[in-house]
Amino acid sequence: MSRVIAIANQKGGVGKTTTAINLAASLAAAERKTLLLDLDPQANATSGLGIDAKKLRRSIYELLLADTPIQEVILPTSLPNLSLVPANADMPAADIAMLPLAGRELRVRNAIHPLRGAYDYILLDCPPSLGLITVNGIAAADSVLVPLQCEYYALEGISSLHTTIAAIRQRLNPALFLEGVLLTMHDRRTNLSQQVETEARKHFGDRVFATVVPRNVRLSEAPSHGLPILLYDIASPGAQAYLNLAKEVIKNETTS
Amino acid sequence: MSRVIAIANQKGGVGKTTTAINLAASLAAAERKTLLLDLDPQANATSGLGIDAKKLRRSIYELLLADTPIQEVILPTSLPNLSLVPANADMPAADIAMLPLAGRELRVRNAIHPLRGAYDYILLDCPPSLGLITVNGIAAADSVLVPLQCEYYALEGISSLHTTIAAIRQRLNPALFLEGVLLTMHDRRTNLSQQVETEARKHFGDRVFATVVPRNVRLSEAPSHGLPILLYDIASPGAQAYLNLAKEVIKNETTS
Ligand SMILES: Nc1ncnc2c1ncn2[C@@H]1O[C@H](COP(=O)(O)OP(=O)(O)OP(=O)(O)O)[C@@H](O)[C@H]1O
Ligand SMILES: Nc1ncnc2c1ncn2[C@@H]1O[C@H](COP(=O)(O)OP(=O)(O)OP(=O)(O)O)[C@@H](O)[C@H]1O
Numbered sequence: 175m176s177r178v179i180a181i182a183n184q185k186g187g188v189g190k191t192t193t194a195i196n197l198a199a200s201l202a203a204a205e206r207k208t209l210l211l212d213l214d215p216q217a218n219a220t221s222g223l224g225i226d227a228k229k230l231r232r233s234i235y236e237l238l239l240a241d242t243p244i245q246e247v248i249l250p251t252s253l254p255n256l257s258l259v260p261a262n263a264d265m266p267a268a269d270i271a272m273l274p275l276a277g278r279e280l281r282v283r284n285a286i287h288p289l290r291g292a293y294d295y296i297l298l299d300c301p302p303s304l305g306l307i308t309v310n311g312i313a314a315a316d317s318v319l320v321p322l323q324c325e326y327y328a329l330e331g332i333s334s335l336h337t338t339i340a341a342i343r344q345r346l347n348p349a350l351f352l353e354g355v356l357l358t359m360h361d362r363r364t365n366l367s368q369q370v371e372t373e374a375r376k377h378f379g380d381r382v383f384a385t386v387v388p389r390n391v392r393l394s395e396a397p398s399h400g401l402p403i404l405l406y407d408i409a410s411p412g413a414q415a416y417l418n419l420a421k422e423v424i425k426n427e428t429t430s
Numbered sequence: 431m432s433r434v435i436a437i438a439n440q441k442g443g444v445g446k447t448t449t450a451i452n453l454a455a456s457l458a459a460a461e462r463k464t465l466l467l468d469l470d471p472q473a474n475a476t477s478g479l480g481i482d483a484k485k486l487r488r489s490i491y492e493l494l495l496a497d498t499p500i501q502e503v504i505l506p507t508s509l510p511n512l513s514l515v516p517a518n519a520d521m522p523a524a525d526i527a528m529l530p531l532a533g534r535e536l537r538v539r540n541a542i543h544p545l546r547g548a549y550d551y552i553l554l555d556c557p558p559s560l561g562l563i564t565v566n567g568i569a570a571a572d573s574v575l576v577p578l579q580c581e582y583y584a585l586e587g588i589s590s591l592h593t594t595i596a597a598i599r600q601r602l603n604p605a606l607f608l609e610g611v612l613l614t615m616h617d618r619r620t621n622l623s624q625q626v627e628t629e630a631r632k633h634f635g636d637r638v639f640a641t642v643v644p645r646n647v648r649l650s651e652a653p654s655h656g657l658p659i660l661l662y663d664i665a666s667p668g669a670q671a672y673l674n675l676a677k678e679v680i681k682n683e684t685t686s
């Protein structure tokens with residue numbers, strides 16, 4: 175039975191895509207069959223895995239707006255156990271185009287349903303908003319993984335994310351739980367990072383992953399080569415952090 | 431006659447709010463009467479200026495959805511020449527609530543029209559998306575200022591922003607021009623920053639501001655004190671960069 179995890183936070187630039195790509199790649203390296211869905215019209219998860227979104231004839235768009243079977247849209251990646259459902263730049267208006275559709279909040283959930291037995295993990299990279307596409311992602315998921323950048327604005331936004339998750343649990347997805355909060359771009363040298371870490375562990379307790387992703391320039395270089403960090407620079411602190419995160423997520427499997 | 435500038439980029443976390451607050455504060459310090467509109471449901475520009483969005487009875491929401499006169503929503507800030515139209519956390523659904531309204535793309539433009547003579551500058555902080563709220567912001571503006579984080583994904587997203595600006599110019603706002611591209615979070619030590627700067631100057635030529643905002647932790651500390659950088663730490667590289675940016679924007683006034 176697959177575990178479906180939505181990677182979501184409406185605050186922009188907190189490390190959602192970096193986490194989606196590198197957690198997916200680390201799970202694949204640990205022999206877990208993994209599928210990554212790029213739900214963001216920016217198509218960063220698609221280009222971060224080396225696929226040119228502009229050249230694609232099909233994408234997640236067909237799933238959200240038409241009833242194309244998901245098997246027709248899945249692409250292989252540079253890692254054997256990792257597949258991708260790409261986004262493409264045509265999607266910015268997807269939110270509005272989906273509004274008149276029946277079951278518009280459950281398009282992703284229904285699309286991935288036939289695959290639940292074929293993958294160990296299905297990860298969903300969400301855009302920086304709480305609109306219809308992100309609601310689709312969270313409604314389709316078993317759990318939500320929240321990347322939390324170690325900055326003031328990022329911490330501030332957590333309460334409205336909490337409210338949204340609770341609303342989706344009540345209306346659309348009663349079994350939804352918090353996979354965990356992941357501290358990202360942590361910089362040991364700054365007080366701000368320490369303050370955010372202290373606040374987050376106070377608020378969320380053991381729901382904060384033990385793994386903390388440090389600020390590491392190798393992580394921001396990897397997407398320009400179309401590679402996950404473990405293929406770009408396995409020895410980097412960024413790669414080690416995401417391999418540790420994958421271990422924690424796998425461990426959660428047996429306890430949740 | 432006011433200059434209305436939208437600060438927009440659908441890529442998340444590139445420094446839109448940091449630029450909106452600190453450019454507005456620097457223009458106010460240069461004796462320009464300035465109004466900042468927080469169009470983002472995250473309400474970061476509001477909290478970054480020390481205002482608690484949760485305690486507000488009125489916000490931009492009333493402008494977008496009802497016909498409350500804008501004068502009733504304007505708040506003073508810690509700087510004499512700077513006023514704010516705040517956001518509040520109720521706004522996440524504003525996009526969808528606005529859809530059935532007549533002239534839904536021109537709500538902001540119509541709301542600020544009566545103020546055009548009262549302020550030298552009106553700045554609009556946009557959310558990380560190309561939805562109805564950002565379209566409202568760009569349709570209301572004379573020009574768009576695009577913060578460009580010195581990272582790979584940020585550079586990639588520029589072309590879809592270009593397309594959106596061109597579409598709005600054609601459909602809603604024929605006189606719209608590019609105020610400029612501002613390089614943000616530039617780190618002299620990394621190759622990536624150098625590469626992005628080279629690419630940006632190749633694409634946009636002299637539309638890239640001479641001012642480059644360096645990565646500076648004081649900029650990310652200031653909002654937790656509810657202060658613009660020039661009141662938090664005037665000597666910091668971040669404060670100096672935004673004062674220089676204000677000088678360039680004022681100089682643009684006479685040439686554009
Ligand atoms: N730990 C890290 N160290 C250094 N840079 C990082 C780290 N994590 C992410 N980045 C870089 O920071 C930027 C923002 O990260 P990313 O794009 O993954 O965030 P996001 O939340 O997906 O953004 P959006 O809200 O636009 O979807 C990217 O340029 C990325 O390469
Ligand atoms: N030059 C800089 N140096 C260091 N930190 C910065 C700089 N500019 C912005 N920041 C920090 O980076 C984070 C992202 O910046 P900001 O919130 O202004 O971006 P944004 O584009 O408005 O994000 P969103 O897409 O969520 O609206 C914030 O925590 C901010 O304090």
Ligand SMILES: [Mg+2]
Nearest residue numbers: 190191214218
């Ligand atoms: Mg992303």
Ligand SMILES: [Mg+2]
Nearest residue numbers: 446447470474
């Ligand atoms: Mg912002």
